[in-house]
Every structure is written in C-alpha cells, then in structure tokens.
Amino acid sequence: MAPKIAIVIYTTFGHVAKLAEAEKKGIEAAGGQATIYQIAETLSEDVLLAQFDGVLYGIPTRFGNFPAQWKTFWDATSPLWIYGSLYGKFAGVFISTSSHGGGQESTALATISTFTHHGISFVPFGYAHSFSKLTNLTEVHGGALPWGAGTFSGSDGSRQPTALELEIAEIQGKAFYVHVAKSSQK
Numbered sequence: 651m652a653p654k655i656a657i658v659i660y661t662t663f664g665h666v667a668k669l670a671e672a673e674k675k676g677i678e679a680a681g682g683q684a685t686i687y688q689i690a691e692t693l694s695e696d697v698l699l700a701q702f703d704g705v706l707y708g709i710p711t712r713f714g715n716f717p718a719q720w721k722t723f724w725d726a727t728s729p730l731w732i733y734g735s736l737y738g739k740f741a742g743v744f745i746s747t748s749s750h751g752g753g754q755e756s757t758a759l760a761t762i763s764t765f766t767h768h769g770i771s772f773v774p775f776g777y778a779h780s781f782s783k784l785t786n787l788t789e790v791h792g793g794a795l796p797w798g799a800g801t802f803s804g805s806d807g808s809r810q811p812t813a814l815e816l817e818i819a820e821i822q823g824k825a826f827y828v829h830v831a832k833s834s835q836k
C-alpha cells in the first residue's frame with residue numbers, strides 16, 4: 651500500500667510554502683500524494699499526525715532555531731508521545747532563513763531532539779540524489795545540506811525561492827517518498 655505523507659509547515663511570509671509545493675511535486679513525481687498543512691491555521695488537531703507514515707516539516711528559522719509556533723505544535727502532542735503513536739514513523743525537514751549563516755543547519759539539528767523523543771526516524775536528505783546541484787557554488791542557494799532543502803528570504807523577505815532551490819526541494823520530496831515507501835513495505 652502506498653505510504654501516507656503529509657507536509658507540515660509554518661510560514662509567515664510564504665517562502666516555506668513555496669518550498670513545500672516543490673517538495674509535493676517531487677513526491678508526486680515518485681508516484682505518491684501529499685497534503686500540505688499549516689501549523690496553527692489548518693492543523694487544528696495534532697493527532698492528525700498519527701495518520702501519516704511520513705511527514706516533511708517546513709520551518710522558518712527564528713534565532714537559529716525553530717519558531718515558537720513549531721514548539722507549541724509539538725508541546726500539544728503528549729497523548730501521541732505517551733502512547734508511542736508516532737514511533738517508527740518518518741520525518742524530513744526543509745528550512746528558510748534570511749541569509750547564509752542564519753542557522754539552517756542549527757534549526758535542522760534542533761528538530762532531532764523532538765523526533766527522537768517520539769521515536770520518529772529522521773530521514774536525512776544526504777547528497778546521494780543530486781550531488782552537483784547541492785554542492786553548486788556558482789549561484790547563491792539555501793539549503794541545510796545534507797539535512798534538507800532550503801531557501802533565503804533576504805533580510806526584508808523580498809527574495810523568493812529560486813529555480814535551483816525549488817528543484818532541490820522537489821528532489822528531496824521525491825527521495826523522501828521513495829524512502830518512506832521502501833521502509834513501510836518491510
């Protein structure tokens with residue numbers, strides 16, 4: 651049976667939402683389907699998480715870490731935690747910061763503690779799926795590589811995800827789906 655995938659995002663200015671659409675495209679290219687939910691706006695019941703085999707989390711960085719909204723979302727999951735409802739499920743991340751060095755990697759790292767407490771397996775993006783695009787230094791691009799795709803919003807939010815960043819997000823979506831589909835069959 652095809653695995654159920656969700657993309658759970660928080661976004662203030664829309665950058666993470668654009669990356670989420672690219673991740674979704676990648677999942678669909680791999681033969682899957684995914685629904686995008688936004689924390690605190692459409693995802694009113696955190697228990698929804700238990701329905702999914704894998705969830706991709708889109709996170710805009712706040713002070714080198716995830717935003718309070720993301721933490722609040724997880725702090726409401728204690729029933730799931732107590733019953734181990736998310737144990738063995740899969741998570742990936744993609745991230746937006748205003749610029750280089752703004753904390754894409756530290757934000758990704760910070761999510762691992764939450765996933766670990768729930769027994770959720772973190773699926774790293776790695777470099778295997780598109781080494782040359784991920785390591786491209788000929789143009790500026792975001793991404794907490796090898797943790798997950800990403801973009802830079804610019805300090806005033808005016809920069810939008812580039813074609814390369816969207817392509818990388820799509821590759822991640824595809825790779826994530828294939829990983830969850832394979833692991834769910836075991």
Ligand SMILES: Cc1cc2nc3c(=O)[nH]c(=O)nc-3n(C[C@H](O)[C@H](O)[C@H](O)COP(=O)(O)O)c2cc1C
Pocket residue numbers: 660661662663664665666667709710711712713714715746747748749750751752753803807
């Ligand atoms: C309170 C606050 C703290 C922020 N901290 C950081 C930061 O540590 N590093 C950084 O590069 N950007 C930082 N930003 C910029 C956000 O990461 C940026 O607005 C966000 O990635 C845009 O994504 P969105 O359009 O999906 O909301 C901060 C923004 C706010 C409002």
